[in-house]
Amino acid sequence: MALREIRQEGDEILRKKSREVEVVDDKIIELLNDMDETMHAYNGVGLSAVQVGILKRVVVIDVEYDGKPSIKLINPVIIKQKGSEECQEGCLSFPNKFAKVVRPTDVTVKALNENGKEITIRGKGLLAEALCHEIDHLDGILFIDRMEEGTLEYIDSEEK
Ligand code: NI
Secondary structure, X not given: OOOOOOOOOOOHHHHOOOEOOOOOOHHHHHHHXXXXXXXXXXXXXXXXXXXXXXXXXXXXXXXXXXXXXXXXEEEEEEEEEEOOEEXXXXXXXXXXXXXXXXXXXXXEEEEEOOOOOEEEEEEEOHHHHHHHHHHHXXXXXXXXXXXXXXXXXXXXXXXX
């Protein structure tokens, strides 16, 4: 595994639409594993392949940090959503920036897992938020596009 460089705010790749994965091969597995390592290295709860410069519909999510394997999704699609909730949201491509975004409270997503098998996962609360945020990335949509006006804040969490 290896850390990958995270593309930052202003990088035009973040606005591009990612392509579907046709075959789940060793390269995709390596990408998933590298993304997982990179996400944890930066304490993120989710990361999409476009954020490491790869325009493929691949995401990793870990909202729990309980040592269990991360959720790894290929070609994820939201098939059902319910409710709405205001969330304070950030993104590894926007270090220290946060804004309020309204997201569904309960989403169901269809995807392939790392074995190329079709799976359905349901997420509530923070997991629902992360699924929506990461799937948006695959279409070049960023949380700043959905934020409520005037809620963007700079919070330096490293400050001591
Ligand atoms: Ni993000």
